Amino acid sequence: MYNRLALLVLVPLAGCVSAGSADRTLELSVGQTKHITAYRADGCGAAAPSFASISGRLPSSGIVSYSDGGLSSRMSDQCKRQVPTRAVNATGIKAGSEVKRYQSGTVAIVVK
Numbered sequence: 001m002y003n004r005l006a007l008l009v010l011v012p013l014a015g016c017v018s019a020g021s022a023d024r025t026l027e028l029s030v031g032q033t034k035h036i037t038a039y040r041a042d043g044c045g046a047a048a049p050s051f052a053s054i055s056g057r058l059p060s061s062g063i064v065s066y067s068d069g070g071l072s073s074r075m076s077d078q079c080k081r082q083v084p085t086r087a088v089n090a091t092g093i094k095a096g097s098e099v100k101r102y103q104s105g106t107v108a109i110v111v112k
Contacts, residue, residue, distance in 0.1 A: 023105035028064075028092045029112050036064070036090040036109070037102040038072050044079035048072075048086045059100040063111045064090040074104060 028034050039054045041047060051068035058066050069087025076083045088102075092111035099108045 021106065022099050022108035025108040025110065026090065027110045027112065028090065030092045030095060033067070033089050033091040035069055036066075036088055036107060037104050038069070038074045038085035038087045039103045040074070040076055040079070040083045040085045044076065044081070044083060046084075048084040051086055051088075054086055054088070057103075058088065059102070061090075061098060061100065061109070063092065063094045063096040063098055064109060065093050066090060 026034060026036055039049055039057070041049050048071050055066065067089045069089040072085050072087040073082050074085050075081070090109065095111050097108065097110045099106060
């Protein structure tokens, strides 16, 4: 019985992202703002999205707040080329660490 219970508890955790599996780490202090990611439009040839249109797709966080970083560009793995993007900044609001998944990959966030 305990083996089945252990499987029920552990299987949902199998897809979780850990700091060790993050694509990169962002370290910042409380009150400090840094670039964290950039979002492209749904289509590879489309213009960069507005911050308002992507803000609802950003993962919630207890240690950073998000803000508009302006227009930017990045290499898109899916589009196989440089694409226009909307940069997203993170401002540390509370000490701690989290791992979040964004359109461009996973980021381990550390606020000191």
